[in-house]
Amino acid sequence: MRPARALIDFAALRHNYRLARSRHGGRALAVVKANAYGHGARQCARALADIADGFAVACLEEALELRAAGIRQPILLLEGLFAPDEIAEALRHDLWIVVHHEAQIRMIETTELTQPLTVWLKVNSGMNRAGFLPQAVDAAWQRLKASGKVGDITLMTHFARADEPHVITTSAQIERFDAATAHLPGARSLANSGGVLGWQAAHRDWARPGILLYGADPMPGNGNGLKPVMTLESRVIAVREIETGEPLGYGARFVAERPTRVGLVAMGYADGYPRVVPDGTPVAVDDICTRLIGRVSMDMLTVDLTDLPDAGLDSRVELWGSSIPVNRIAEAAGTIAYELLCNVKRVRFEYRD
Numbered sequence: 001m002r003p004a005r006a007l008i009d010f011a012a013l014r015h016n017y018r019l020a021r022s023r024h025g026g027r028a029l030a031v032v033k034a035n036a037y038g039h040g041a042r043q044c045a046r047a048l049a050d051i052a053d054g055f056a057v058a059c060l061e062e063a064l065e066l067r068a069a070g071i072r073q074p075i076l077l078l079e080g081l082f083a084p085d086e087i088a089e090a091l092r093h094d095l096w097i098v099v100h101h102e103a104q105i106r107m108i109e110t111t112e113l114t115q116p117l118t119v120w121l122k123v124n125s126g127m128n129r130a131g132f133l134p135q136a137v138d139a140a141w142q143r144l145k146a147s148g149k150v151g152d153i154t155l156m157t158h159f160a161r162a163d164e165p166h167v168i169t170t171s172a173q174i175e176r177f178d179a180a181t182a183h184l185p186g187a188r189s190l191a192n193s194g195g196v197l198g199w200q201a202a203h204r205d206w207a208r209p210g211i212l213l214y215g216a217d218p219m220p221g222n223g224n225g226l227k228p229v230m231t232l233e234s235r236v237i238a239v240r241e242i243e244t245g246e247p248l249g250y251g252a253r254f255v256a257e258r259p260t261r262v263g264l265v266a267m268g269y270a271d272g273y274p275r276v277v278p279d280g281t282p283v284a285v286d287d288i289c290t291r292l293i294g295r296v297s298m299d300m301l302t303v304d305l306t307d308l309p310d311a312g313l314d315s316r317v318e319l320w321g322s323s324i325p326v327n328r329i330a331e332a333a334g335t336i337a338y339e340l341l342c343n344v345k346r347v348r349f350e351y352r353d
């Protein structure tokens with residue numbers, strides 16, 4: 001069997017959820033959209049079921065997957081409704097919906113309902129992607145109430161730069177949200193992971209932690225005590241020596257600058273390991289840090305074993321996990337940990353308590 005696998009550590013996931021909840025206070029929706037950021041939504045939701053106040057996903061389909069897996073906690077649809085026929089399904093499965101656009105209010109107004117919907121009304125406090133502008137929040141709230149089809153309304157907003165400590169835009173978003181909603185009743189929800197870890201003023205009734213649950217700190221270096229949940233690993237499946245001046249792999253990007261012992265690893269971009277990372281990107285072989293050399297190919301990549309005399313055939317190779325933070329690879333790839341984690345595929349997933 002091909003040795004490429006993703007080990008998912010439920011104890012770390014639970015630790016990170018508890019940490020988020022205690023840092024923030026109040027309650028926390030565990031964000032498990034996009035297949036729990038690539039970790040397996042059903043499995044992760046089950047592992048959190050006895051401690052999580054609820055879950056958040058992008059859409060109805062993702063929520064139904066969790067209901068089918070036996071998840072009974074509240075589930076919030078972060079993008080809300082795409083079409084009016086989703087309302088009946090949302091009610092049948094006891095789902096909460098974000099309302100972020102006027103068209104969604106119209107869907108609610110024009111659909112016959114058998115019971116009230118639980119709504120999270122989204123305020124555009126400055127990200128300008130989704131939500132009602134501060135001056136339109138009151139009218140949106142009044143229309144929802146006047147429809148007679150909506151029960152509780154929670155007020156929410158989302159930050160554009162919460163992962164950047166001390167930037168003024170996040171404070172400005174908080175102030176705009178508060179000013180727009182001061183006269184309205186209901187619970188509040190502001191903080192994503194960055195908000196939980198870096199913005200005390202954003203701590204309200206509900207947190208919405210996502211990336212931090214998976215142990216990728218959105219503000220690395222701050223000693224937040226998160227534990228990595230995914231270890232992406234494989235094994236050395238061949239070893240060869242190349243002479244000084246000899247090329248390695250596609251495009252001959254790497255040329256040996258000394259006699260080099262090369263380990264061939266069963267992991268490639270088809271597994272979600274990014275192709276764009278340069279020579280020198282860290283990998284851990286038998287828990288010792290060495291470097292990637294040569295272009296990443298579809299199914300394989302190559303690592304430098306020259307200084308690791310004990311490493312060889314069958315040695316364990318960690319691409320990211322507790323030895324190599326996924327943030328480090330994201331940096332090498334010019335992206336963020338979110339994208340790398342979401343992209344993991346083809347490898348075998350193994351879950352541990």
Ligand SMILES: *Cc1c(COP(=O)(O)O)cnc(C)c1O
Pocket residue numbers: 031033078158191192193194208209210211212
């Ligand atoms: C994805 C998402 C989150 C979680 O964000 P993280 O940065 O992963 O913590 C929270 N709120 C909303 C509205 C989202 O779309």
